[in-house]
Each structure stands twice: as structure tokens, then as C-alpha cells.
Amino acid sequence: MDMAVAKEARMAASILRLHFHDCFVQGCDASLLLDDTPTFTGEKTANPNRNSIRGLEVIDGIKEKLESACPGIVSCADILAVAARDAVILDGGPYWDVPLGRKDSRTASLDEANNNIPTPNSTLYTLLKKFLLQDLSPTDLVALSGAHTIGQARCTSFRDRIYNGNGGIDSDNAYMSVLKGICPPSGGDNNLSPLDSVSPVLFDNAYYRNIVNGQGLLTSDQELSMHGSITSEIVQRYAGDPLAFWQQFSDSMVKMGNIVNPLTFITGEVRNNCRFVNE
Structure with a gap:
């Protein structure tokens, strides 16, 4: 994976995002990786994933090498969890131990993917609710949102913020002019x-300093610092203390990575190919 990130710096954030989007639907079971077939509908065409998830070929490559070395041992869900950790490290972020033993689901849920994954225009209330649905706290929300200290977003993700006053950037702000x-407005x-205009390929706490200054790219970013909100104090703390951010991000990633559907341990499998269930 280091070669993929060296070739394209954005790839680290893309791999990390795959793990997020997987865990918020049916738990961390690699359901996101399943391709559609004539008799099966996966999650890749859900609104949060369509035309935006990237890095699938990187995961395929890792799986192929593992199957050659130790077939049937390492699940695609475990690959996603470890790859997400390694992506953070490659961009200068913290290390954490990744609990292993996940099984790959034989099912997927387009409906859950459309409804459970937070969107770029989510309000703070919606963000809190969707994280709570996964048993993730407001602290987890703020820490995990710090993943946006790396990566990029498409114009469609932040157009409302700059043209509809959705999240509020001053009209004469230099950042607004850049965006x-x-x-x-169209096209x-x-x-x-x-996502982080200061250090876009370095896993640091500049994301939080940007938010404090009103320069979060997405509405969902800027909502975290809403005055008087349950999350604003946490944003302020991470903006001033990068080590506190790193520690909580690591803890929250382990917590998110442990979201599982107990049935998967019974009905799940270790896929031979991450894109298809085993025959």
C-alpha cells in the first residue's frame, strides 16, 4: 500500500474512508467491497459511495498477495481495518493496535448505506444521531472527523456551503474566493x-484549527464548532493539543473498528475475493 500512497498522496485518505463507510453499514464486515451482480445489490451505488469511493484496487492487491501466502486466513474486513491504520501512519499519523478476527459478510445493505453514512451537508444534530446509532459518542464524532485532516472533496460536496450560506463562510473571506x-455554481x-487547506497530506491537527477559524471545507466539518454545542469545546481542545487528538483518534478508530453484527460471526466467511461472496 505504501507504493500506492507514494504514487498518489490522496490514496491514504481514500483507504481510510473505505473503512469508515464499511463500518457504518452492518458493522465492519467488508460489505462495502461487494460488487453488484445480476442477483445481488451491494452498497457501491449508494449516494455516499457512488462515484466517490476509491482505493478498491489497492485492497484487491493486498488480498491477492495474502491469499497467495496464506489462503483463507485473513478476512477482507480485517484488511480494511489494518489498511486504514497504515494509511494514517503513511501520512505521519499515530499507530494503534488493530484487533483482528472479523468475518466477511455474505450480505450488503444499499438502504443502510444510503441512510447510515453521514453526508457532507449533515447538520450537527444529524451527525450526533448517526454516530449514536453506531454507539459512538460526541467525542468519537469529533475525533473521527479529524480524518479530514487528509484527503480531498469534490465540488458537489461543498457547493452548498459556499453558495447557499450552508455553514457560513464570510462572503469576503479569502478562503471563500479560493473555493x-x-x-x-454549476458544472x-x-x-x-x-479538506485541510493548510497541510492536506499530513495527519496533524490543522483540521481543527481551520474549523475554529471558520474554514472547514464541508458543512459537516464546520457544524462541529457551532457555538455552545456539545462538540465545540472538543474541537477547541484538539486545535490546541495535537497529541490529545492523536490519542483519541486512535481510541475511537479501535472503537469504530469493533462495530460488528454478531450474526456475521455465525454466517460470515473469509472471502477468496473481496468483491464476491464465496461459492
Whole structure:
């Protein structure tokens, strides 16, 4: 995976995002990786995933090498969890021990993918509710959102924020001018902007400093610092203490990575190919 990240710095964030989007649907069971077939509908065409999930070929490559060395041992769900940790390390972030033993699901849920995964325009209330649904606390929400200290977002993800006053950037703000140059009112849907304009390929706490300054790229980012909210104090703390962010991010990643559907341990498997269930 280090070669993939060296070739394209954005890939680290893409791998990390795969793990997030997987765990919020049926738990961390690699259901996101399943391709559609004539008789099976997966999660890749859900609104939060369609035309936006990336890095699938990287996971395929890791799986192929593992199957050659030790067939039938390492699940695709475990690969996602370890790859997410390693992606953070490759961008200068913290190490944490990844609990293993996940099974791969033989099912997927397009409906849950459309409803459970937070969207870029989510309000704070919606974010808190969707994280609580996964038994993740407001502290987990703020810490895990710090993943946006790396990576990029498409124009379609932040257009509302800059043109509809959704999340509030001052109209004369220099950051607003930069974003409008990247993302016009119409067209240019796939134009990209760094989620963290200060250090977009370094896993640091600049994301929180940006939010404090009103320069979170997504509405869902800026909502975290809403005045008087349950999350604003946490944002302030991480903005001033990078080690506190790293520690909580590591703890919250383990907590999120432990979201499982107990039935998966009974009905799940170790897939031979991450894109298809075993015959």
C-alpha cells in the first residue's frame, strides 16, 4: 500500500474512508467491497459511495498477495481495518493496535448505506444521531472527523456551503474566493479541494484549527464548532493539543473498528475475493 500512497498522496485518505463507510453499514464486515451482480445489490451505488469511493484496487492487491501466502486466513474486513491504520501512519499519523478476527459478510445493505453514512451537508444534530446509532459518542464524532485532516472533496460536496450560506463562510473571506475558483455554481462537479487547506497530506491537527477559524471545507466539518454545542469545546481542545487528538483518534478508530453484527460471526466467511461472496 505504501507504493500506492507514494504514487498518489490522496490514496491514504481514500483507504481510510473505505473503512469508515464499511463500518457504518452492518458493522465492519467488508460489505462495502461487494460488487453488484445480476442477483445481488451491494452498497457501491449508494449516494455516499457512488462515484466517490476509491482505493478498491489497492485492497484487491493486498488480498491477492495474502491469499497467495496464506489462503483463507485473513478476512477482507480485517484488511480494511489494518489498511486504514497504515494509511494514517503513511501520512505521519499515530499507530494503534488493530484487533483482528472479523468475518466477511455474505450480505450488503444499499438502504443502510444510503441512510447510515453521514453526508457532507449533515447538520450537527444529524451527525450526533448517526454516530449514536453506531454507539459512538460526541467525542468519537469529533475525533473521527479529524480524518479530514487528509484527503480531498469534490465540488458537489461543498457547493452548498459556499453558495447557499450552508455553514457560513464570510462572503469576503479569502478562503471563500479560493473555493469559488475551484467550484462554480454549476458544472465542475468533480473539481477537488483539500479538506485541510493548510497541510492536506499530513495527519496533524490543522483540521481543527481551520474549523475554529471558520474554514472547514464541508458543512459537516464546520457544524462541529457551532457555538455552545456539545462538540465545540472538543474541537477547541484538539486545535490546541495535537497529541490529545492523536490519542483519541486512535481510541475511537479501535472503537469504530469493533462495530460488528454478531450474526456475521455465525454466517460470515473469509472471502477468496473481496468483491464476491464465496461459492
